[in-house]
Amino acid sequence: MAIPPAVNRPVGTIERAIEIMEYLKENDTATVSEMTDHLDCAKSTTHRYMKTLAANSLLVEDGNEYQLGIRFLDYGEVARNKYRLYDEAKPRVDELAEETEEKIWCAVEEHGRSVHIYGAQGKHSVQTYARVGHRNYLHQHAAGKAILAHLPDSQITETIDRHGLPGRTPETITDRDELWEEIETIRDRGYAFNFQESVEGLHAVGAPITDENDIAIGAISVSGPASRLEGPFLRDELPTLLLGVVNEIGINMAHP
Amino acid sequence: MAIPPAVNRPVGTIERAIEIMEYLKENDTATVSEMTDHLDCAKSTTHRYMKTLAANSLLVEDGNEYQLGIRFLDYGEVARNKYRLYDEAKPRVDELAEETEEKIWCAVEEHGRSVHIYGAQGKHSVQTYARVGHRNYLHQHAAGKAILAHLPDSQITETIDRHGLPGRTPETITDRDELWEEIETIRDRGYAFNFQESVEGLHAVGAPITDENDIAIGAISVSGPASRLEGPFLRDELPTLLLGVVNEIGINMAHP
DNA sequence: GTGTTTTGTTCGAGTAGCTTGAATCAGTGC
DNA sequence: GCACTGATTCAAGCTACTCGAACAAAACAC
Known part of the structure; x- marks a missing residue:
């Protein structure tokens, strides 16, 4: 990684x-x-x-x-299975989708970018460009920012140097200082928001799955239309739900 | 293909x-x-x-x-999505898994071998070596034989010449003449059985999804332990169920 | 601790084999 | 029928891939 x-x-x-x-x-x-x-x-x-x-x-x-x-599927599945995280996260991602009725993603970091390793859709979930295997900039979405904030500073710097901070919507954070501020905020509160920073009209919350040293090994996010994901549901209810899930996964990953 | x-x-x-x-x-x-x-x-x-x-x-x-x-996932997913069959088959495979409580696979032919493009497990379904993306010999399993029997004779010959008829269990058909007989039988009844030909103790039924010319574009199979998959359930009930599903998928594929 | 072995890594030289452009073949449109 | 666009083949030339040796770094034995 x-x-x-x-x-x-x-x-x-x-x-x-x-x-x-x-x-x-x-x-x-x-x-x-x-x-x-x-x-x-x-x-x-x-x-x-x-x-x-x-x-x-x-x-x-x-x-x-x-x-x-489709021979690539063969290689891809092997790679995915290596991430034990996938096995741990899958059932809980499914549950979250059922419970929130929105789109849930589990992502990991690889080479300074994020990769969606599993996704589940809830009853009302939106369709976006995202797919399993999709590679994304960490700073552009909730799960990615949650991961980024829970990496060592040196690795964050390396990542930014390597990939830059390309924009995607007018809301995307493209300024280094602004991103560092955001990272501090995320570290303090323990999870990340995404307000139309990757897709217009889409909000999301992401929480990191961390190891015993509080270093991110992945993240889980809930995303949906800004009209539904707002107010106390977005600010309190979803984060609480997410934190419970990522903690549980983190513990299971640490104690096989 | x-x-x-x-x-x-x-x-x-x-x-x-x-x-x-x-x-x-x-x-x-x-x-x-x-x-x-x-x-x-x-x-x-x-x-x-x-x-x-x-x-x-x-x-x-x-x-x-x-x-x-896991970058391979990216390529694999793109390839899978190209097979429109995947979109058509997925929901029905899920339903079959729920209904039969056994393992269901959807496979296609590529380069004279079969590739599992989607699988769903029922409540009691067995775990085998198989995975999504898994490549297999057509003559070794139910879905593969169903596909094989619904290809033009010339392509069957080419396939056998190319890959041979390697065995896997004592039950696997490894003789050309025997395989041609089996193909005739499958063509007559419209679906294929697998009696421990790929895994000891495992039975399966497979039915082809065909186009307007009765050429296979894929197949669906139900597999489970020989102890459960036997008698009229295996011989009549499952084939009827399967044929209904593959016909429906075939029609949807022909009339988008 | 030192010597030994095994690992990953770098580098210059030589030639295997990759690249090229022209020629040929196959299909389409007019 | 001819022109045009596409895939495919082939020999010749030279790029760049392969090699082995040498180095560094880690793991191991004793």
Whole structure:
């Protein structure tokens, strides 16, 4: 979970292959020609890359179109299961969704960004861009800020240096000093709010799951339309509920 | 979903990188030295590979140990969502799990093998080796055989030629002629049984989801202990239930 | 404590093999 | 029919990937 070290001489071939996967993730499907325009190399090279990936089931051919193969699910599931947190958090996230009737997410930090490892929707929950596996900036949402505030200062600095503070809505915190103030506030109260900082009209609360040293190993958030998530429900009721859950998960993680 | 063509000159670098991912999938975690023993190249090369993969979040470093990064989830989810089948099948698989109280799987064919794209467990359902994303031989289980029987003969032959008929339990069909007979039977009755052919003590029924030309686009299966899945419940009740569900899904897939 | 072994990591040189562009083939539109 | 766009193949050239040796750092034996 640490910041990845700069690689001295990365293998270009691998990086270009990942570039292909990334492009297909964003654009769903692509032809050899289209990919050649995106990468910066000869068409024959792109062709060979994509054929190699397809021969290994990482890509699937459909006529001239290529897409990501579901073999990735295999790798993804293995990775997810490694996070014991997933096993501990899943049932409680499900319960929270039932209880609050809103969208619940469990996220962890990886390489200075957040990854949603599990989500459950309540009866009224909103659909957002988010998906399982979705990678996000820590400073842009409730769970991420909850995690960020419960990391060592040095790691927070590293993270900001590495990824910057890109904005997403007019409300997103993009100023370093402002973020540090917010972090202090979150540390004091023990949980984080998100007032339309990631999606317009969306509010959220996030609380960190911490280890015995009070370092975040993940976070859980509740999000919903600003119209429903407001007043004492947002300010008191949800935080209390969340804190109970994250404490319980934290204890279970510490005492297997 | 077709059989992937043999690649003329696959890119070795990419294949070796995939080899690393595959090893980590099987062994959860590995060091540079361990991986060097597995691959057949210099330690410095392995090192460069793993660092490059880690720098792109496909691998995560934890001290000297490397594991798969959950970035794969991201790719996997994108791939899964492409299969519209997933959206159609999910709610019905959930219902079946509730109703039968056994384990339900939805699988598709990719490159001549089956991939579990969604699973739901009923109250009493058994835990097997299977996972979402799990790749399997078509001839070894109920859903796979249901799919196999509803493919064009040419594709069946190609599949057998490509992957052979490896055994798994003493009951697995490993003889070509026997398999063709079984395929005829399955085509006649419209669904497939699995009597301890993949796991000892486990029975299952699988029915294909077909398109307008009666070609399989996937399958749904119910599996459970042989002691519970037997007699008229297995022979009549479950098949009827399954056929209703797969027909409904097939119709929805044909008329979006 | 010291010597020994095992690990990850760096670096320059050499050549395996990746990249390239041109040529060929397959399909579409006009 | 021809032109055009796309995928695919191939030999030749040179990039950059691989290697082994050397170093650093940690783990271990005694």
